[in-house]
Amino acid sequence: MKPHEHVAAFGTAEGELRVGGMPLSRLAERVGSTPFFAYDRGLLDARIDRLRSALPASVQLSYAMKANPMPAVVQHLAHRVDRIDVASALEMHAALDTVMAAGRVSFAGPGKSPAEIRQAVAAGIIVEVESATELARVVAAGDDLGLTPNVAVRVNPDFAVKGSGMRMGGGPQQFGIDAEQVPGVLREFAAAGVNWLGFHVFAGSQNLNAEIIAEAQRRTVDLVASLAEHLPAPVRYLNLGGGFGIPYVGKDQPLDLGLVAAGLGELVDGALADRLPEAVPVIELGRYIVGECGVYVTRVLDRKVSRGKTYLVVDGGMHHQLAASGNFGQVIRRNYPLVVGNHVEKPGAETATVVGCLCTPLDLLGDDVELPAAEIGDLVVIFQAGAYGLTASPTAFLGHPAPVEVLV
Numbered sequence: 001m002k003p004h005e006h007v008a009a010f011g012t013a014e015g016e017l018r019v020g021g022m023p024l025s026r027l028a029e030r031v032g033s034t035p036f037f038a039y040d041r042g043l044l045d046a047r048i049d050r051l052r053s054a055l056p057a058s059v060q061l062s063y064a065m066k067a068n069p070m071p072a073v074v075q076h077l078a079h080r081v082d083r084i085d086v087a088s089a090l091e092m093h094a095a096l097d098t099v100m101a102a103g104r105v106s107f108a109g110p111g112k113s114p115a116e117i118r119q120a121v122a123a124g125i126i127v128e129v130e131s132a133t134e135l136a137r138v139v140a141a142g143d144d145l146g147l148t149p150n151v152a153v154r155v156n157p158d159f160a161v162k163g164s165g166m167r168m169g170g171g172p173q174q175f176g177i178d179a180e181q182v183p184g185v186l187r188e189f190a191a192a193g194v195n196w197l198g199f200h201v202f203a204g205s206q207n208l209n210a211e212i213i214a215e216a217q218r219r220t221v222d223l224v225a226s227l228a229e230h231l232p233a234p235v236r237y238l239n240l241g242g243g244f245g246i247p248y249v250g251k252d253q254p255l256d257l258g259l260v261a262a263g264l265g266e267l268v269d270g271a272l273a274d275r276l277p278e279a280v281p282v283i284e285l286g287r288y289i290v291g292e293c294g295v296y297v298t299r300v301l302d303r304k305v306s307r308g309k310t311y312l313v314v315d316g317g318m319h320h321q322l323a324a325s326g327n328f329g330q331v332i333r334r335n336y337p338l339v340v341g342n343h344v345e346k347p348g349a350e351t352a353t354v355v356g357c358l359c360t361p362l363d364l365l366g367d368d369v370e371l372p373a374a375e376i377g378d379l380v381v382i383f384q385a386g387a388y389g390l391t392a393s394p395t396a397f398l399g400h401p402a403p404v405e406v407l408v
C-alpha cells in the first residue's frame with residue numbers, strides 16, 4: 001500500500017491529514033506537545049464492523065491487548081469484541097477494569113509467574129497453559145484458593161505456518177505443549193479439579209496470505225479434533241489464534257479477509273459442527289484490529305543537507321516507534337508509510353531521509369522518501385503505528401520524555 005492510500009483511509013481536512021475528525025495541526029495543539037501517538041476511534045469501529053460482517057456469526061473475536069494496551073483503547077474495544085487476551089498481570093488488571101466478564105479474559109504466554117497464575121485463578125479468567133509445570137501451578141492455586149480454575153491448553157502444533165512475520169508454532173517452541181505430548185499431560189492431570197475448556201493454537205503473527213491462514217485454521221481444527229478425546233470434558237473453547245497481518249511497506253498487499261472468512265465459514269459448518277459441536281471458535285487478533293488505526297506524529301526540528309543528501313531530523317524516533325526504524329525483528333529494513341501530515345495535498349518535491357533524535361544511525365524512520373519540501377515545524381506522520389508502537393519500544397534509551405497517547 002502507498003502512503004496516499006493510508007491518507008485516504010484517515011481522510012483529509014483543510015489540506016491536512018484528518019485524525020479523529022480533526023485537522024492534524026489542530027490535534028497537535030490539543031495534545032500540546034510532539035511527538036505523540038493518536039488512535040482514531042472511528043477507524044477502530046470501522047475495523048471491527050468489517051471483521052464482524054465478514055466472519056461467520058458464531059466466531060468470537062478476542063482482542064490481544066499486547067498489541068496496544070493503552071487503557072482508553074482497551075476500554076473502547078471491550079464494548080466491541082467478545083473477549084480480551086492478556087499476557088501479564090498488569091494487562092489482566094487493565095482488562096478487568098473494563099466491562100468484559102472475567103470468564104471472557106484469557107491469559108497466554110510462556111513464563112507466567114506463580115503469583116500471576118494465582119491472580120488469574122483468583123480473578124476467574126481463562127489460563128492458557130503453556131507447559132505441564134504451568135498446569136501444576138494452576139491446579140495448586142485452585143486447590144489453595146478453593147476455586148476451580150478455567151483452563152485451556154495451548155498446543156504447539158505439529159505443523160508450521162509459512163509466511164508469518166513471526167512464527168510461534170511448529171517445530172521446537174517455548175510456546176505451548178507439543179501436540180504429541182498433550183495426551184500424556186492430560187492423562188497425568190485427568191483427576192485435577194479444573195474446568196477444562198479446550199485448546200488454544202497460535203501458529204504465527206503478521207501473515208498477509210489468506211490461503212495460508214485458512215490452511216492453518218483447517219489443520220488446527222483437525223489437530224484439536226484429534227486431541228479432544230483426551231480432554232476430560234467436551235471442547236467448549238477453541239482459540240484458533242489469528243495472525244492476520246497488515247501492510248507495513250509499499251510492496252505489501254492487504255490481507256484478503258473475505259477469503260479467510262470463507263474458509264472459516266466452511267470449517268464452522270463442516271468439521272467443527274461434526275467433530276467439535278460444543279466448541280465456540282475464537283479468533284484472537286491484535287495488530288489487525290488496532291495497527292492501521294494509529295499514527296505516530298513527530299515534528300521537524302532540523303533540516304540539513306549532508307553531501308547532497310537531505311535530512312529531516314524529527315523530535316521522535318525509535319525510542320517510541322521501534323518497528324518503524326526496522327529494528328523490531330525485521331530482517332530487511334523497509335520504510336513504513338510516512339507523510340508530511342500538515343501538507344498531505346502538496347506533491348512530492350524532494351527526496352529526504354527522516355531520522356529521529358537519538359545518537360545512533362539505527363534511528364532511521366524513512367530512508368530516501370519522496371516528500372513535499374518540509375520545513376522546520378512541519379509534522380511528519382508515520383502510519384501503521386496503532387500496534388506494537390510505544391509499549392514495544394525502548395523508551396528509556398537516551399532519556400527523552402515519553403510521548404502522549406490519545407484516542408480521538
Ligand SMILES: *Cc1c(COP(=O)(O)O)cnc(C)c1O
Pocket residue numbers: 064066067085108109202204205206241242243244284285286287288387
Ligand atoms: C501476540 C499474540 C497475539 C497477537 O498477535 P497479532 O499479530 O498482534 O495479531 C495473539 N495471540 C497470542 C497468543 C499472542 O502471543
